[in-house]
Amino acid sequence: NLSEKIQNTLKKLRGKGKLTEKDVNEALREVRLALLEADVNFKVAKEFVEAVRERCVGQEVMKSLTPGQQVVKIVDEELRRLMGETKSELNISQTPPSIIMLVGLQGSGKTTTAGKLARLLKAEGKYPLLVACDIYRPAAIKQLQVLGEQIGVPVFTMGSNTKPEDIAKAARDHAISQGYNLIILDTAGRLHIDDEMMGELVRIKERVRPHETLLVVDAMTGQDAANLAKEFDENTGITGVILTKFDSDTRGGSALSVRAVTGKPIKYIGVGEKLDALEPFHPDRIAQRILG
Amino acid sequence: LKRCGKIDEELFGELEEALFQADVGVRTSMELVEWLRQRVKEERLEDPEAIKALLKERILQILQRGEEKESINLQAKPHVIIVVGVNGVGKTTTIGKLGKKFVDEKKKVLFAAADTFRAAAIDQLEVWARRVGADIVKHQEGADPAAVTFDAFQAARARNVDVLIIDTAGRLHNKVNLMKELEKIKRVISREDEGAPHEVLLILDATTGQNAIEQAKIFYKAVNITGIALTKLDGTAKGGVVIGICDELEIPVKFIGIGEGIDDLRPFNSRDYVDVLFG
Ligand SMILES: Nc1nc2c(ncn2[C@@H]2O[C@H](COP(=O)(O)OP(=O)(O)OP(=O)(O)O)[C@@H](O)[C@H]2O)c(=O)[nH]1
Ligand SMILES: Nc1nc2c(ncn2[C@@H]2O[C@H](COP(=O)(O)OP(=O)(O)OP(=O)(O)O)[C@@H](O)[C@H]2O)c(=O)[nH]1
Numbered sequence A: 001n002l003s004e005k006i007q008n009t010l011k012k013l014r015g016k017g018k019l020t021e022k023d024v025n026e027a028l029r030e031v032r033l034a035l036l037e038a039d040v041n042f043k044v045a046k047e048f049v050e051a052v053r054e055r056c057v058g059q060e061v062m063k064s065l066t067p068g069q070q071v072v073k074i075v076d077e078e079l080r081r082l083m084g085e086t087k088s089e090l091n092i093s094q095t096p097p098s099i100i101m102l103v104g105l106q107g108s109g110k111t112t113t114a115g116k117l118a119r120l121l122k123a124e125g126k127y128p129l130l131v132a133c134d135i136y137r138p139a140a141i142k143q144l145q146v147l148g149e150q151i152g153v154p155v156f157t158m159g160s161n162t163k164p165e166d167i168a169k170a171a172r173d174h175a176i177s178q179g180y181n182l183i184i185l186d187t188a189g190r191l192h193i194d195d196e197m198m199g200e201l202v203r204i205k206e207r208v209r210p211h212e213t214l215l216v217v218d219a220m221t222g223q224d225a226a227n228l229a230k231e232f233d234e235n236t237g238i239t240g241v242i243l244t245k246f247d248s249d250t251r252g253g254s255a256l257s258v259r260a261v262t263g264k265p266i267k268y269i270g271v272g273e274k275l276d277a278l279e280p281f282h283p284d285r286i287a288q289r290i291l292g
Numbered sequence B: 001l002k003r004c005g006k007i008d009e010e011l012f013g014e015l016e017e018a019l020f021q022a023d024v025g026v027r028t029s030m031e032l033v034e035w036l037r038q039r040v041k042e043e044r045l046e047d048p049e050a051i052k053a054l055l056k057e058r059i060l061q062i063l064q065r066g067e068e069k070e071s072i073n074l075q076a077k078p079h080v081i082i083v084v085g086v087n088g089v090g091k092t093t094t095i096g097k098l099g100k101k102f103v104d105e106k107k108k109v110l111f112a113a114a115d116t117f118r119a120a121a122i123d124q125l126e127v128w129a130r131r132v133g134a135d136i137v138k139h140q141e142g143a144d145p146a147a148v149t150f151d152a153f154q155a156a157r158a159r160n161v162d163v164l165i166i167d168t169a170g171r172l173h174n175k176v177n178l179m180k181e182l183e184k185i186k187r188v189i190s191r192e193d194e195g196a197p198h199e200v201l202l203i204l205d206a207t208t209g210q211n212a213i214e215q216a217k218i219f220y221k222a223v224n225i226t227g228i229a230l231t232k233l234d235g236t237a238k239g240g241v242v243i244g245i246c247d248e249l250e251i252p253v254k255f256i257g258i259g260e261g262i263d264d265l266r267p268f269n270s271r272d273y274v275d276v277l278f279g
């Protein structure tokens, strides 16, 4: 694992006497490669290593009797600093209904996550309404309805011939008149480079002003995680991230990439296909997973 | 200035960076660049364009490795294709697109709705069946996928179907019981026809990182993958993981998905792919 690699690299070099900057660079190269192997985005890994390097050329490391351990400690601290604290509270509005919008690439797990969130919030005493804003994917509305039925949460739909922004607005009116205090909008998967579809998200946002816009990202995503997160954030403005399929054996470097380029908190992780498989995100656990 | 060795090192660095950013992975990228370094030294290459072209040729070689095993043998009737992969990669959509391709070739196509787990999975495949003009065999949600598979095969025989495509539920390769279920589905088919399945197609999402290699290895071990379809290449991801997969397992990439529409499937062209990789 990375901790061991760093320690071994610097242990070998210490035999030569005083530690030089070149020696530190050698260890940092190990860090960069380990991050890349864990699917952290190339540019993100580079910037992270630069931040670590700045701290490594100080007294802390250069004068230490165990520079390897010092470097590991710094990498660990910088990872934790980057990932932030556990911040899984959703921004619930004072004036209901609170509106949560889920966005992301095709197949990332939005519809399933919508179901999971509805179930969680219902258990917390809220009255959620699921809203079917994916009018494109075959049987998308039916999928949300089946999930809603499983957890006893109603699904608002206007079929697939009404624009998603109009469905969202009608859902909000319906929620107000029927006493739902929370709305979860499930949107269609889309590419961050599809201007028309990205424009649709902006229109939905303008119609109903969601309190939370959560980017749903597949934890197994590689280099592209940084690109897509940046685009969604710049285009739509996200307030948080949910990483799905964390029950896979992926290293999860996408978590670092998404956090680094958007600065937004990762609020939950999906850890299974069933609707109870949603957990608050623990930043220190991802640091563990990436460091190996 | 072009004879200076330092120019080469900078070039190697740039090429390696391009590979990293395309999800080629650390190990495969470094192996490729090391191979290139050797060849450049041996052949005393100096022109950056020639060096880059050499790397492209090497990657092409790797991608074409599995292709010799290729033989579109639609002799068996029904020709059975099982479509597998982790959750959300595009299995069901790819089956729809494949169905269209075969229907256009005047083949009789039957879909088997063997994803009996996920909400509205059967409904989703039914829409595709209608769209392309394929038949469909389905049970109710929660039924045994092996039973659906068995029924579909019998129906394919009875109805004189040319191509039977089996849609399976998304499953993570690290879930042992789900992989066992997949092995059972395959066994059902091979019990009915020992030459079948004629194709076990692994669907990989181009946005997936190094985990794709693990997916390919485990699925290959479980059900002997004969081909890969790389989807969502219409996005910004390059799907570079296939290079390491081809290198290690020699499984050919047969198709690419370039969109959500019925016609958004192309046969894999390794030369085009390599050009885009460095594009
Ligand atoms: N193992 C696992 N599977 C998940 C998780 N979240 C979602 N899935 C599965 O991923 C697949 C895709 O989920 P969907 O909810 O349909 O994804 P989506 O983002 O709504 O897809 P589109 O609407 O087509 O963009 C399904 O098979 C889900 O069961 C998770 O946390 N773990
Ligand atoms: N842009 C793009 N989207 C695609 C492509 N292939 C599939 N999709 C989309 O990806 C999403 C998931 O597709 P599915 O066919 O449901 O994936 P799946 O593997 O069957 O999912 P599960 O059965 O839930 O595991 C859908 O929104 C599809 O439209 C592609 O080549 N390009």
Ligand SMILES: [Mg+2]
Pocket: A110, A111, A112, A134, A137, A140, A187, A188, A189
């Ligand atoms: Mg969906």
Ligand SMILES: [Mg+2]
Pocket: B091, B092, B093, B115, B121, B168, B169, B170
């Ligand atoms: Mg499917």
